[in-house]
Amino acid sequence: MNIQKLKYFIAVVEYGTISKAAIALNITQPPLSASIKSFEEELGVDLFNRVGKRMHLNTTGELLYERGKELLASTEIITQEINEHHQGQRGHVTIGCSTIANLTIIPEVVHYFNKRDIPITIHVKEGNAAYILDQIRHHKLDIGILRNVFNKEDLHTTALLSERLLVALPPSHPLAGNTSVTLDELKDEKFFLQHTTFGHGISDDILEECYLRGFNPNVIYWGTETLPMLSMVKRGMGIAFCPEAFSKLEGFDPPPLLELSDPVINTKLNLVISKNSVKKAATEHFIKVTKEILKDMDTH
Structure with missing residues (x-):
């Protein structure tokens, strides 16, 4: 041909x-x-x-x-x-992910490669789920790291990490000193929620649980990134929800983060690749290392 x-x-x-x-x-x-x-x-x-x-x-x-x-x-x-190979390089891999993954997971992978002198160059593009999946389908990205849940025949999804969902409250909130909070206790609050661009996301779980408890939350803000929401919560504008990863983020002073005790909602981090593409050696290596790192994170 x-x-x-x-x-x-x-x-x-x-x-x-x-x-x-x-x-x-x-x-x-x-x-x-x-x-x-x-x-x-x-x-x-x-x-x-x-x-x-x-x-x-x-x-x-x-x-x-x-x-x-x-x-x-x-x-x-x-x-x-x-x-x-001719230039003496091991390869490169292109990743699509959210800002939080770029702040928590990617640095650990880079550290792993640097410590072992593995010459793999990592290219990262941040974006929402719809953008990342489109780029994977058009072979512009090798891997996507996403929290959204979806089922597509042309994509292969592997769950990497399960995290408990936390609630962010303003520092002056009456419940801010508690270790946990229920959804019923938050029904009169102003909600900041993550906009789901593709599939089923965190906000879908929260809304479903609110409806099951007989109330429609007062959502005053929809966004694609969680960090700006946490900054606004810290200024007393409302409440937000985030995975546990945000409580471990270095260099960021978050608002009070409480466990959501009822209901308990877990959010999964997924690795997504195209079924219709040939994986490079560098991509295979990145996936293997990422799984090892996240397995270690999940046990701590």
């Missing part, structure tokens, strides 16, 4: 028309059209249904498009690993 023609075919599919693909590829339309036709002849199949000048991807084309993306991703990984 001609890789260049495969790239042209994928470009036509993704840009929708020959003309748009030609502009993106910086070539003229006639040679691109000829390349697509030649590609079909080499394969012995039609990839598009043609009606006049319009082209619509058929089921055979859809199969080639999906498998072709996997093939191109694999060839890019092979090329990258060969270049890194």
